[in-house]
Every structure is written in structure tokens, then in C-alpha cells.
Amino acid sequence: MMQENIKTLEYDVLVVGGGIAGGESALNLANLGYKVLLVEKELSIGGKMILLSKVFPTLDCAACITTPKVSEIARHPNITVFTGAEPLKISKKGEHKFDALVLQKPRYVDVDACTGCQLCEEACPVSVSDEYQYGLVGRKAAYIPFSIASPRAAAIDIESCILCGACEKVCPPNCIDFTQTEIKYLVKIKSVITATGFKLFDPLKIPRYGYEKYKNVITSMQMERELAPTRPFNTVLRPGDGKMPDNIAYVLCTGSRDKSVGNPICSQICCMYSIKQAQLLMGALPMADVTIYYLHIRAFGKGFNEFYGQAQDMGVEFMKGKVGKITEKENGNLILRYEDIEAGVVKEAEHDMVVLSVGILPNLGMEEVFDNERLKLDPFNFIDQADILASPAKTSIEGVFVSGTASGPMDIPDSILSGGAASAEATSYLRKENTI
Amino acid sequence: MARINPDFTEELRDYGAFDPNACYNCGNCTAVCTLSDEDNSFPRTMVRVSVLGLEDEIKSSLDPWLCYYCGECSTTCPREADPGELMMSLRRYLIAKYDWTGLSGLLYKSLTASIIAFLGLAALVIWFGYSESFNLEVIMPQGHLFEMLAIGSVFTIILLPNIIHMWWLSMYKPGVKASIGLYFKALGDLIVHMFTQKRTLGCDDNQFRWFEHFILVLGYLSLLFTTVFLNWFETHNLFIIILGYVESAIIFVVTFDFVKSRIQKNKEISKHSQPSDWLFVIWLLLMGLTAFIVRLFIDLDVLENNSWMYFVHLIVLVQWSLIIVPFGKWSHFLYRSFAMYFQKIKELAV
Numbered sequence: 001m002m003q004e005n006i007k008t009l010e011y012d013v014l015v016v017g018g019g020i021a022g023g024e025s026a027l028n029l030a031n032l033g034y035k036v037l038l039v040e041k042e043l044s045i046g047g048k049m050i051l052l053s054k055v056f057p058t059l060d061c062a063a064c065i066t067t068p069k070v071s072e073i074a075r076h077p078n079i080t081v082f083t084g085a086e087p088l089k090i091s092k093k094g095e096h097k098f099d100a101l102v103l104q105k106p107r108y109v110d111v112d113a114c115t116g117c118q119l120c121e122e123a124c125p126v127s128v129s130d131e132y133q134y135g136l137v138g139r140k141a142a143y144i145p146f147s148i149a150s151p152r153a154a155a156i157d158i159e160s161c162i163l164c165g166a167c168e169k170v171c172p173p174n175c176i177d178f179t180q181t182e183i184k185y186l187v188k189i190k191s192v193i194t195a196t197g198f199k200l201f202d203p204l205k206i207p208r209y210g211y212e213k214y215k216n217v218i219t220s221m222q223m224e225r226e227l228a229p230t231r232p233f234n235t236v237l238r239p240g241d242g243k244m245p246d247n248i249a250y251v252l253c254t255g256s257r258d259k260s261v262g263n264p265i266c267s268q269i270c271c272m273y274s275i276k277q278a279q280l281l282m283g284a285l286p287m288a289d290v291t292i293y294y295l296h297i298r299a300f301g302k303g304f305n306e307f308y309g310q311a312q313d314m315g316v317e318f319m320k321g322k323v324g325k326i327t328e329k330e331n332g333n334l335i336l337r338y339e340d341i342e343a344g345v346v347k348e349a350e351h352d353m354v355v356l357s358v359g360i361l362p363n364l365g366m367e368e369v370f371d372n373e374r375l376k377l378d379p380f381n382f383i384d385q386a387d388i389l390a391s392p393a394k395t396s397i398e399g400v401f402v403s404g405t406a407s408g409p410m411d412i413p414d415s416i417l418s419g420g421a422a423s424a425e426a427t428s429y430l431r432k433e434n435t436i
Numbered sequence: 437m438a439r440i441n442p443d444f445t446e447e448l449r450d451y452g453a454f455d456p457n458a459c460y461n462c463g464n465c466t467a468v469c470t471l472s473d474e475d476n477s478f479p480r481t482m483v484r485v486s487v488l489g490l491e492d493e494i495k496s497s498l499d500p501w502l503c504y505y506c507g508e509c510s511t512t513c514p515r516e517a518d519p520g521e522l523m524m525s526l527r528r529y530l531i532a533k534y535d536w537t538g539l540s541g542l543l544y545k546s547l548t549a550s551i552i553a554f555l556g557l558a559a560l561v562i563w564f565g566y567s568e569s570f571n572l573e574v575i576m577p578q579g580h581l582f583e584m585l586a587i588g589s590v591f592t593i594i595l596l597p598n599i600i601h602m603w604w605l606s607m608y609k610p611g612v613k614a615s616i617g618l619y620f621k622a623l624g625d626l627i628v629h630m631f632t633q634k635r636t637l638g639c640d641d642n643q644f645r646w647f648e649h650f651i652l653v654l655g656y657l658s659l660l661f662t663t664v665f666l667n668w669f670e671t672h673n674l675f676i677i678i679l680g681y682v683e684s685a686i687i688f689v690v691t692f693d694f695v696k697s698r699i700q701k702n703k704e705i706s707k708h709s710q711p712s713d714w715l716f717v718i719w720l721l722l723m724g725l726t727a728f729i730v731r732l733f734i735d736l737d738v739l740e741n742n743s744w745m746y747f748v749h750l751i752v753l754v755q756w757s758l759i760i761v762p763f764g765k766w767s768h769f770l771y772r773s774f775a776m777y778f779q780k781i782k783e784l785a786v
Contacts, residue, residue, distance in 0.1 A: 208468065208512070253462075258514035295462045322514070324467020339463025339480055346466050346477040 011037040014189045019047020021404020022195025024419030030078035044149035053227035056276040057307035070150045096190040096433040106180035108156035113175035116152040120167035134222045137232040142167040195403035201255030201358040208325040215240035217354045238353040240332040245353035250274045250292040251323045256359030267359035268409040274357045278316040291317040360409040382408045393422040441489025450545045453525035454518035465509035465519040479519040496610045500526040501775030506639035507704020534602045540763040586757040594762040614785040622780040630773035655686030687724025716765035722752045
């Protein structure tokens with residue numbers, strides 16, 4: 001144990017996760033005057049929302065909502081943001097007393113000095129798959145995560161880097177620094193908000209859908225990237241041969257409500273984001289047919305059912321029946337086999353592109369970070385809400401609150417509401433300290 | 437107007453069905469089934485009619501017989517409702533409904549009744565042996581006579597009326613209009629399905645199982661022929677003796693593999709075993725094995741001093757031919773072939 005590298009910091013609240021929910025919680029607390037440390041494991045804050053195209057049911061641009069919030073978080077005098085960082089251990093020392101051990105992984109770039117000029121990207125000879133574009137295109141080993149990232153600074157992917165030094169040579173402010181090492185901080189805080197979000201279902205677990213085997217079968221997140229303003233191809237293309245698709249299928253409940261893959265619950269967003277994408281596709285490719293294969297359409301939120309009706313009016317076809325299997329034709333088109341439930345007859349349909357509407361799974365890990373108290377999980381491994389009706393942000397540990405999809409599947413408006421609730425409950429917890 | 441019967445699934449559970457009420461009607465089972473097609477889309481429709489308890493629809497349906505239980509629907513069912521086992525249970529249910537004596541249903545539902553029937557017949561055979569002072573000279577020809585009588589009477593008294601009943605439920609009652617000519621035209625299908633079960637090959641992963649099943653059926657039918665019409669136990673013809681050895685060995689080797697996979701439960705089809713399934717495979721194994729040993733004892737000239745061996749064989753034979761063939765799983769073979777036949781006629785009639 002090298003105790004001497006651990007620096008001590010002090011804040012009021014530690015927010016784990018810099019997505020839209022964690023960001024909302026951090027902003028509310030900062031505006032009330034609390035000092036907040038926001039720890040994000042990715043290289044940019046903004047979570048999954050900053051990568052989306054538009055939001056349902058208003059069709060507002062997702063980036064146009066997220067980027068101003070992200071800028072506000074980044075510039076707020078009461079918020080410190082650590083990207084590429086994660087809490088290793090959080091110990092409760094008493095009420096309003098937590099010690100967190102936070103690991104800052106090296107980015108190999110001096111973020112304050114980097115101007116985001118992208119010359120390092122041009123110079124870097126290494127190409128790898130771009131995780132922020134969900135594998136649709138490649139990126140360099142020296143790269144800016146994505147165009148609207150915050151901080152908009154380069155990073156070195158040291159796993160892929162060949163240490164040739166080409167980026168160092170071209171960098172105008174000389175901000176690339178291969179001598180950076182891991183830094184550990186001991187952070188003293190009074191309260192914790194966990195906003196660790198969700199992960200997407202991996203469709204490789206359903207081999208009969210042929211994801212990765214058939215190139216024109218993509219996930220909804222990949223389609224989201226194809227539709228976003230900062231999209232890689234500047235249009236919608238199918239990955240197999242770059243053809244513009246004109247007959248697209250959506251397979252709902254891929255990895256949701258499916259005991260055979262271990263996730264029996266509804267992901268709550270797939271129906272609506274698929275309907276949203278279908279409407280956007282109608283705009284992007286006016287001649288294209290879009291068919292949504294569904295089990296039940298769950299359009300439960302404000303304006304959702306009208307939005308569903310709008311998609312039907314626009315000509316999106318809704319077919320009740322779960323897709324059983326997908327096979328590929330020689331020309332890259334796909335044959336979907338399903339039962340038309342209304343007719344009670346098994347049918348096959350050909351589409352030139354298939355989008356798997358993948359579900360939401362819990363992002364495990366936070367329960368292991370708390371070392372002397374147990375952060376309880378619910379039966380589906382999301383963070384358990386100790387008092388779901390009266391105080392939805394409370395967890396099994398007093399002073400630790402949950403924000404957004406860390407507590408279960410929910411859409412963006414609900415995540416922001418949940419982020420607000422977590423900050424309000426954290427505030428009342430912090431206020432109690434002063435009244436004692 | 438159909439009347440729904442929510443209690444029906446409780447009755448079906450006696451035949452082994454898992455939990456059809458878990459089904460949320462997504463149709464995944466039908467879509468993954470390689471045997472399902474536009475004319476016969478199953479198993480979801482069968483799950484649906486079972487949940488609703490539409491007994492008339494079930495009794496008139498041939499779909500349960502078109503399934504060969506590869507188990508794909510059950511392994512991929514999002515609700516773990518086990519549609520494959522439901523189809524199997526519906527086949528047991530249908531066997532019980534076709535059977536005019538009602539004994540099939542009793543034996544399927546009650547293990548006690550099965551045990552009593554098996555023990556009763558065993559006692560009868562031993563009593564008969566005792567009354568003839570266990571003299572094989574007298575008893576073996578009697579056993580041979582029994583085989584011939586059993587085949588004839590089981591077929592005419594039980595199986596033939598049941599097939600007519602099946603025809604009445606699935607063809608006549610639903611009003612299928614087919615001329616006599618079509619019944620002749622489709623006859624080829626009946627023969628082909630009965631002897632090859634070639635439809636199994638439509639299942640994705642069933643090639644080896646089909647082969648095992650195919651040689652088992654051939655082995656069984658030819659052993660039946662060899663013992664009954666060529667009088668295997670009393671013949672001196674070397675060719676027939678060897679033929680019988682080969683046939684009985686095929687039976688116990690293949691059934692040994694079936695029993696093994698039912699114990700290991702490594703395939704979807706062998707995960708759920710009802711008493712009727714165990715009785716079927718074990719008794720078939722015993723049939724092959726005891727026949728083999730009896731002939732071996734004859735050839736080694738030790739049967740005289742070990743007449744008990746023949747009685748073991750005779751007990752198994754009597755139980756097999758009077759319980760399992762007419763009322764148990766054996767009748768699958770017959771009903772399934774006739775279901776294909778009737779289905780073909782239905783298709784031709786449209």
C-alpha cells in the first residue's frame with residue numbers, strides 16, 4: 001500500500017455517474033450551494049442521452065437538451081467533474097460522514113491544455129472500432145471521444161496504442177503525456193448519489209437473431225447513431241453493403257420480458273424509442289417501409305399513445321408477433337419468421353435491414369463499492385428503493401440515494417424527475433446535519 | 437359459441453403439462469418451430485385453446501401429432517411456459533380421448549392403477565405357469581399362441597375402434613368433405629410415415645434421433661414378425677436365429693440410449709418424463725433383452741434348468757402387449773401415422 005499518493009479532497013456530495021440523471025442531481029445540489037464531486041467512468045459526461053438522436057414523444061433533439069446541461073455542469077463553480085474515474089470503495093463512517101476512495105485513470109492527455117484540434121487523430125496510425133458510435137465506424141487510438149463530448153479533449157486508448165509517439169510530435173500545445181499514472185483520491189463527503197444508469201442487452205445472447213453474423217442486423221442504439229445529428233454516415237445506410245434500406249423491421253422485446261435470457265421484465269422504453277425511430281426513418285427515407293414486430297405496445301406516458309397513433313397514421317406497420325428467427329439471403333436481405341398472432345398463422349417476411357430493439361439491464365458494481373454497509377439490490381439486480389412510494393430515492397443505506405435508471409428501467413423524463421428527487425432527498429438529509 | 441373452461445388446464449396437468457397459463461401469446465414457439473407452416477401453425481394455437489379449455493377444438497385437432505418434440509419452443513420460450521411439453525401432454529390427452537375403453541386415461545393419470553395392472557398381469561402369468569407345473573414344453577407353444585391372439589384381438593377390439601373414433605373426432609365431426617378416392621390416394625403417406633417417421637427430419641437437430649427411432653421401429657416390427665410368424669424361439673433355421681438376435685439387440689441397445697438420456701436429462705425432449713414414458717422405454721428394453729437371453733439360453737441348452745428366464749420374458753411380453761400397446765405410449769406410433777394420413781386427406785380435400 002502506497003499511502004503517500006492518496007490525496008484528500010472534501011465535498012458535500014459525491015455523485016456517481018454523469019448521465020442525465022446524475023447530472024440533474026449534481027446541478028440541483030450545486031445550485032443550492034453544495035459542493036459536488038461528479039465521478040464519471042466514461043471519458044465524457046452526458047451518459048447515453050448525449051448520443052441519442054431525438055427524444056419521444058416531442059421529437060426534440062436529444063443533444064440540444066443535453067449539451068447545455070452538460071456545459072452548465074462542466075462550468076459550475078460548485079461542481080468538480082472527474083471523467084475516466086470511478087469509486088473503488090465507499091465507507092460510511094457515521095451519519096453525514098462517508099469516505100470514498102476514487103480512482104482517476106490516466107487519460108495521457110492534459111485536459112486543461114488540450115484544444116481539441118484533432119491533429120493527434122490525424123497522425124495516429126492505429127484504427128479500432130469506435131465504441132461511442134457503437135461499432136458502426138472506426139476511430140484512432142488517439143481520439144476525441146465524440147464531437148460534442150465534454151470535456152472535448154483528446155484521450156489515448158492505451159490498450160490499442162502502439163506507443164509510436166506520432167501524436168506527441170504533432171500536438172501544438174504539447175498536452176500528450178505518456179507519463180501519467182493512476183491517481184487515487186480519498187474523498188470526504190456527507191452524502192452519496194448513485195446514478196450509475198443501465199447497460200444495453202447484448203443480442204449475441206439470442207443467436208437465432210444472427211446479430212454480428214448477419215451484417216444488416218443492428219441494434220437500436222446503432223440506429224440511434226445513424227439518425228443522430230452527429231451521425232457517422234450522414235445518412236441512414238445498412239452496414240452490409242452501404243445500401244440505403246427501404247424496408248426496415250424492428251424486433252421489439254429483444255432481451256426484455258424474456259425469461260429464457262434471464263430478463264423477465266419490461267424495459268419500458270423500447271416500444272417508444274422504436275416508434276420514434278420509425279417516425280424519424282419516415283422522414284429520413286421517405287420511400288422506406290417500416291414494420292414493427294411487437295408483443296404489446298406499451299405507450300403509457302404523457303402523449304405517448306398519441307405518438308403511437310401518429311406513427312400509425314404516418315404509415316408505420318405494426319405486426320403483433322414475436323420474431324422467432326432470422327435468416328440471411330445471399331443479397332444481405334433478411335427473412336423474419338414470426339407468427340401473425342391476429343391470424344394465428346406462421347409467416348415469413350423479407351426486410352433489407354433489421355433493428356433489434358434491445359432492452360435495459362442493470363449496471364452492476366455499485367453494491368460491491370460500499371464496504372461496511374450493504375447496498376441492497378432488487379430481485380432484478382437494480383438498486384433497491386427502500387421506500388419506493390414515499391421516498392423513491394432512498395436506498396438501503398441512510399445518506400445514499402439513487403437517481404435515474406440505476407433503480408430500474410425508465411425513460412428520459414422519468415430519469416430527470418428521479419434525478420431531481422434524489423437531489424431533493426439528499427438536500428433534506430444534508431440539512432438534518434445542521435439541525436442536530 | 438365456444439364456452440371457456442378455466443379448469444381444463446388443471447386436468448391437462450394430470451397428463452404432464454407444465455404451465456400453459458404463463459403464456460403471453462407472443463408466438464415465438466410457432467415461429468421457431470421448423471415443422472410449423474401456414475396450414476398448421478402450432479404450438480401457440482394449441483396453448484391458446486388449452487388455456488381457454490376448448491376441448492372440442494383440441495379433440496378435433498391433429499396438430500399435436502404433427503409435433504416431434506425437438507424442444508426448441510420450450511428452450512426459447514420467453515415465459516418458460518414449456519409449449520413442447522404441452523404438446524406432449526395433449527398427445528397423452530388425445531390418446532385417452534380416442535380410447536373407447538377409458539383405460540388409457542386411467543393409466544396415464546394414476547400411477548397406482550398402472551402398478552396394479554402390471555402386478556396383476558405378472559401374477560396371472562405366474563399362476564398360469566404354476567398350473568402347468570412350469571413345464572416349458574407346454575408353456576412355450578402357449579406363449580406363442582398368446583402372441584398371435586394378442587396381436588389380433590388388441591388390434592380389432594381396441595386399436596381399430598380407437599382409430600375410427602379418432603377419425604370421427606378429427607374428420608367427420610368437423611365436417612371434412614373427402615371422397616373415398618382421396619382416402620386411397622393418401623394411403624401412400626400413411627405407409628411412408630408409419631415406417632419412416634420421416635417428418636422428424638424437418639426438426640433442426642433431430643437427424644440422429646430420427647435414425648435411432650427409425651432402426652428401432654424397423655427392429656421392433658421385424659422382431660415381432662420373426663417371433664410371431666417365423667417362430668424364432670422354436671426354429672432351427674440358422675438365418676432366422678441370427679436375424680432374431682440382431683433385431684432384439686437393436687431394440688435393447690437403442691432403448692438403452694433412450695433410457696440414459698432420460699436419466700441425464702441433457703436434451704429438452706428428455707427433461708420431463710412421465711411414468712408412461714419410463715414404462716415405455718424400459719419395457720421395450722426389457723422386451724429386447726429378455727427375448728435375446730431366452731434365445732441365448734436355448735442355444736446354450738440351459739433354458740431347461742433356467743425356466744424362470746422364459747417366465748420373466750413372458751411377463752414382460754404380456755404386460756407390454758396388453759397394457760402398453762393398446763393403452764400406453766406405443767399407440768403413439770399408430771395415431772401419429774394416422775394423423776399424418778388424415779392431414780394429407782384434409783389438404784387434398786381443400
